[in-house]
Amino acid sequence: MTTTVGIGASTGVTAEEVLAAIDAVLPPGATDVRLATLDVRTAEPGITEAAARRGWPLVGHDTPTLAGVAVPSPSAVVAAAVGTASVAEAAALLGGGRLIVPKTVHGRVTVAVAA
Numbered sequence: 001m002t003t004t005v006g007i008g009a010s011t012g013v014t015a016e017e018v019l020a021a022i023d024a025v026l027p028p029g030a031t032d033v034r035l036a037t038l039d040v041r042t043a044e045p046g047i048t049e050a051a052a053r054r055g056w057p058l059v060g061h062d063t064p065t066l067a068g069v070a071v072p073s074p075s076a077v078v079a080a081a082v083g084t085a086s087v088a089e090a091a092a093l094l095g096g097g098r099l100i101v102p103k104t105v106h107g108r109v110t111v112a113v114a115a
Contacts, residue, residue, distance in 0.1 A: 001115055003030040004095025007037045007047060008078065008087035008103075008110035015049035021106035022050070025113055034059060036091035038066060038082060059095070066090040073103045088112040 005022050026033070035051050039060030042048065051058040067084035071093065074085035084090065088103045092114035101113035 002032045002034065002096060003027065003113060003115045004092050004097070005033060005035050006088040006090065006092030006095070006103075006112045006114070007035055007041070008091075009037070009041060009044060009047060010108040011044065013044065013046040013108045015046045015053060017107055017109050018046050018050035019053065021104075021109035021111045024106055025101045025104050025111050027100065027113065027115070030115075034095060036061065036095050038063065038084075038087050038091070041087075059091075061091055061094055065094065069093050071103075072099065 034057045036059045039062050042058055042060035063083040069090035071086040071089040079085040088110045089112040092112040093099060095114055097114045099114050103110050103112045
């Protein structure tokens with residue numbers, strides 16, 4: 001089963017921060033893992049390094065695509081900052097399946113998991 005971890009993060013986040021947030025929510029035994037985020041964040045060094053360290057694919061979605069996904073926990077703050085009310089949950093859901101971990105904030109990283 002594919003597990004998609006949606007990631008929202010602040011600029012300058014480190015790979016360690018990203019991996020700590022993922023490890024806090026990733027279901028035990030998840031093997032086919034992929035990361036998903038806002039397309040501009042796929043160039044964020046901490047996110048790309050986190051994906052590379054684990055050998056996980058990293059997918060980016062544009063703002064209109066993310067904005068078109070209905071999510072349980074939209075954020076007006078995120079919408080004002082990046083143009084969509086959800087990055088982590090919407091990106092996770094675009095990977096397929098259902099949300100099994102809703103958006104969870106770990107410092108400068110927000111993660112959500114769909115499978």
